[in-house]
Amino acid sequence: MKIEVNKELIKKLETLSLIQLTEEERERMVNDIKKILDFFDKIDELNLENVEPLFHPIRPEKLRKDKPLPSLSIEEALQNVKRKQENFIIGPKTYGE
Amino acid sequence: MIDDLLQKLRSGELPPDEYVEKTYEKLERIENRVHAFITIRNKEEVLNEVKKKVKEKGKLSGILIAIKDNISTKGIRTTCASKMLEDYIPPYNATVIERLEREGAVIIGKTNMDEFAMGSTTETSYFGPTRNPWDLERTPGGSSGGSGAALAAGIVDIALGSDTGGSIRAPAAYTATFGLKPSYGTVSRYGLVAYANSLEQIGPMAKNAEDLWLLYSIIAGDDFRDATTISYTPPPSPANVELKDIKIGVLSDIMEASDKSVSSVVKTALDKLSSYGVQIEETKLGYTEYALPAYYIIAMSEASSNLARYDGVRYGFNSYFQGDWKQTYSLNREYGFGIEVKRRILLGSFILSAGYYEQYYIKALKIRNLIKTSLDSLLKKYTVLASPTMPILPPKLGEVIEDPVKMYAMDLNTVLANLAGIPALSMPVGFYNNLPVGLQLMGPYLSDDLLVGIAIKAEKILGYYNLTASL
Numbered sequence: 001m002k003i004e005v006n007k008e009l010i011k012k013l014e015t016l017s018l019i020q021l022t023e024e025e026r027e028r029m030v031n032d033i034k035k036i037l038d039f040f041d042k043i044d045e046l047n048l049e050n051v052e053p054l055f056h057p058i059r060p061e062k063l064r065k066d067k068p069l070p071s072l073s074i075e076e077a078l079q080n081v082k083r084k085q086e087n088f089i090i091g092p093k094t095y096g097e
Numbered sequence: 098m099i100d101d102l103l104q105k106l107r108s109g110e111l112p113p114d115e116y117v118e119k120t121y122e123k124l125e126r127i128e129n130r131v132h133a134f135i136t137i138r139n140k141e142e143v144l145n146e147v148k149k150k151v152k153e154k155g156k157l158s159g160i161l162i163a164i165k166d167n168i169s170t171k172g173i174r175t176t177c178a179s180k181m182l183e184d185y186i187p188p189y190n191a192t193v194i195e196r197l198e199r200e201g202a203v204i205i206g207k208t209n210m211d212e213f214a215m216g217s218t219t220e221t222s223y224f225g226p227t228r229n230p231w232d233l234e235r236t237p238g239g240s241s242g243g244s245g246a247a248l249a250a251g252i253v254d255i256a257l258g259s260d261t262g263g264s265i266r267a268p269a270a271y272t273a274t275f276g277l278k279p280s281y282g283t284v285s286r287y288g289l290v291a292y293a294n295s296l297e298q299i300g301p302m303a304k305n306a307e308d309l310w311l312l313y314s315i316i317a318g319d320d321f322r323d324a325t326t327i328s329y330t331p332p333p334s335p336a337n338v339e340l341k342d343i344k345i346g347v348l349s350d351i352m353e354a355s356d357k358s359v360s361s362v363v364k365t366a367l368d369k370l371s372s373y374g375v376q377i378e379e380t381k382l383g384y385t386e387y388a389l390p391a392y393y394i395i396a397m398s399e400a401s402s403n404l405a406r407y408d409g410v411r412y413g414f415n416s417y418f419q420g421d422w423k424q425t426y427s428l429n430r431e432y433g434f435g436i437e438v439k440r441r442i443l444l445g446s447f448i449l450s451a452g453y454y455e456q457y458y459i460k461a462l463k464i465r466n467l468i469k470t471s472l473d474s475l476l477k478k479y480t481v482l483a484s485p486t487m488p489i490l491p492p493k494l495g496e497v498i499e500d501p502v503k504m505y506a507m508d509l510n511t512v513l514a515n516l517a518g519i520p521a522l523s524m525p526v527g528f529y530n531n532l533p534v535g536l537q538l539m540g541p542y543l544s545d546d547l548l549v550g551i552a553i554k555a556e557k558i559l560g561y562y563n564l565t566a567s568l
Contacts, residue, residue, distance in 0.1 A: 003453075009447075010443070013443040013444075013446050013447055014427070014443070016446040016447075016450060017401065017430075017439075017442045017443050017446045018405075018408075018423065018426045018427045018430055019427055019430045019431050019434065019439055019442060019443070020424075020427035020428055020430075020431045021431065021439070022431075025436070025439070028436075029439075029440065029443065032440055032501055033440070033443065033444060033447075035501070035502055036393075036440075036444060036501060036502060036505075039389075039390055039393075039502050039505070040390045040393070040394055040457060041390075042386060042387060042390050043387055043390050043391060043394075043457075043460050043461060043464060044460075045387075046384075046387060046460075046464065046467075048460055048463040048464070048467075051463040051464075051466055051467060052463070052466055053459050053462030053463050053465070053466065054462050054463075054465045054466035054469060055295065055462055056295045056325075057281045057282075057295065057469070057516075057517060057518025058281055058282050058325065058327065058518055060282075060324050060325045062321075062324050062326075062327075063324070064321050064324070072188050072189065076188035076189075077188065079186065079188055080184075080185055080186065080188075080411075080412035080413070081410075081411060081412060082409075082410075082412075082415040082417075083410075083415065083417075089410060089411060091410050091422065091425075092410070092418075092419070092420060092421055092422045092424070092425035092426075093419070093420075093421060094421070094422070
């Protein structure tokens with residue numbers, strides 16, 4: 001299934017990725033993504049029917065105890081927040097004016 | 098050698114003032130030409146720490162180290178070379194930093210890199226590119242290019258990098274230094290800013306194989322804070338192998354895909370090792386033309402998920418836009434990320450979206466399995482597998498950066514080890530037209546000590562170690 005890469009697709013990906021591109025970037029992305037998908041399509045040459053996917057090089061089996069450990073203080077945890085009030089982060093509005 | 102330096106510092110032959118003063122003087126002289134660092138720590142602060150640590154009995158007491166800027170350092174800005182994290186100061190240390198501090202190492206600064214480690218030339222950095230100390234017109238490789246350049250320029254003797262698809266080995270090869278991409282799970286990723294979890298490891302970079310081991314032996318080991326670390330304690334010293342017992346399989350498909358300039362230098366080095374009794378045989382891996390697309394599909398998928406955390410609200414670049422959540426996030430991310438990062442996030446979102454997941458992501462993971470199986474079976478037959486680290490000589494600045502597919506092609510030889518989780522080492526083996534060439538050795542899973550053991554023997558025979566570019 002060959003996908004057509006156009007501005008509509010890029011806009012859809014912007015929504016999925018939460019990145020709002022400029023018109024200029026969008027045009028550039030159409031070309032770049034076309035090229036990269038052509039490069040990806042090489043993998044279609046292989047017959048992979050009986051091959052298992054390998055998600056991870058090792059099988060992590062280690063779980064730690066479900067016990068609270070010392071963590072950051074509130075000051076430390078919030079030290080990189082740009083907009084805050086007391087111990088709260090100020091976020092964007094959730095509904096209209 | 099770190100051991101000599103440690104000795105000099107301990108005996109008083111090299112007083113801390115002189116050590117630190119000399120280092121900063123060199124920085125002042127060459128940093129504006131090389132640009133290896135994003136953040137350099139205050140000299141007085143560093144000197145005080147060195148003075149204090151020198152009296153302790155750690156393996157690195159008072160030794161200066163450079164750290165790639167995607168490894169969290171408490172109280173020291175960690176930017177990932179991104180506008181998104183331009184003023185981010187981590188409130189905690191990565192596990193590897195804790196381990197280094199326990200042994201007395203002193204951080205001199207944070208090194209330049211491709212933005213979020215996405216690149217092979219250190220040119221996608223928001224702070225501008227790093228230049229190769231061996232030829233200032235050229236790139237030092239990437240993404241750990243700042244660490245490689247800091248070593249080659251003689252600013253530090255040891256540095257940390259991270260390697261997702263070759264990001265330690267590329268700069269090692271291009272700056273005539275040593276780099277190890279460790280076996281997956283032997284070094285904690287806690288505090289490493291995540292790009293592609295299933296592929297990446299933090300690893301050591303140094304100017305000779307002995308120091309490479311010293312640094313690896315300190316950072317490696319189990320960590321309860323990273324569930325993907327394994328119960329592993331590095332052996333007390335690298336493997337002591339007899340040259341005649343080493344059987345190197347040279348990957349002919351990778352040799353052929355590499356430029357003649359590079360493969361000829363590697364071949365000469367292998368011939369020399371052969372004259373010392375090392376058994377050298379040609380072999381073929383297969384699937385090499387599929388490794389690169391498979392790698393990029395997996396890396397971008399993991400990246401799109403990992404980088405979802407940057408919203409600019411809790412930390413990171415904030416546009417102060419007054420809109421709803423979606424609009425605000427979308428603008429913060431638009432202004433905070435560079436073009437290569439956006440490209441990979443968009444593509445990752447595409448690959449993982451309904452209808453394309455099977456077509457791209459699952460297929461790539463199947464190819465990953467084929468490659469791992471092929472590597473594992475070859476590594477039953479050979480002690481290690483050899484190839485050039487990079488398929489081409491260091492490109493000039495601007496030469497590959499505009500064409501993403503051309504840039505991705507630089508990772509052809511290195512992504513194999515990340516897909517399979519096996520260790521891989523790059524060491525300098527010569528020059529072509531005064532440009533460094535690296536040899537890559539890949540070994541079986543958990544054979545890191547063997548790779549370094551072989552490199553220790555090989556560096557003495559080939560003579561390319563402790564090299565510093567004249568600037």
